Amino acid sequence: MTYTGYLQLEVEKKQNRSVISNSFFDGVLKITRPTYLPEGLPLLTLIHVGGGYVDGDSYKTEVVVSEGAKLALTTQASTKIYKSPRLGVTQYMDYFLKNNSELYVKQDSLIPYKDANFSQQTNVYMDSNSIFYFTDIITPGWSEDGKLFQYEKVASKMKIFIDDKLQVFDHQLLVPNQNLHQFMQLEGYTHIGTLFMIHPHVSETVIEKIREALSSSIDARFGISLLNVPGLALRVLANSTPAIEMIFNMCETVLRKDLDEKEMIEWRKW
Helix, strand or coil: CCCCEEEEEEEEEECCEEEEEEEEEEECEEECCCEECCCCCEEEEEEECCCCECCCCEEEEEEEECCCCEEEEEECCCEEECCCCCCCEEEEEEEEECCCCEEEEECCCEEECCCCEEEEEEEEEECCCCEEEEEEEECCCCCCCCCCCCCCEEEEEEEEEECCEEEEEEEEEECHHHCCCCCCCCCCCCEEEEEEEECCCCCHHHHHHHHHHHCCCCCEEEEEEECCCCEEEEEEEECCHHHHHHHHHHHHHHHHHHHHCCCCCCCCCC
């Protein structure tokens, strides 16, 4: 299959340093050269040179983090989904984490505009001793008449396999014509954020510290819970992207300090 954008990455540990051992990109997807953070964590930024996703586009990203290696992956800017009523837009992301590896994925917001139809499938295949961190934000796109939620559909599936067994399955399905403001959907909010952290040392104590840190957060609602495996899931409802980003930053600060005695990752784009 030919993709509008295709990216393949492999990170290995060599002489106590995580290095990009293999990379290939095609179409509109590109990556920056790695920036090494103080702890030796390589940070890569994914770039879309086309400006946005349009009808019929398809994208695939494959990332392999080898044993003992680590990687932080982020995006250059928000992902804009334009009018795509006929074929829609599809995106596939596969992440492979070997023993004692670490992968941190922080994406800028997904913005579906009027008549956008977007489907995303994220698959994570990881060892029980590895660490996986992932955030995602969905923001309603601007329209000329000022009305929100004029896209057709946003569907996002997350599957996390640990030691070859499916342990986490999350499916977000947003269909505006089904009244997103109603109970058990967005309940009057406009933005939705999701955070996953799979880590051998996640516990209820850590979750309580996050709840305490967020207790005085700005106007937003959140729910956080332990998974069936060592890890947690957080869902946030808010009325702006910065509000969700602030909550994610507060969570990351607690997680990095309590789980690994490290500072929050410097995600800033230079």
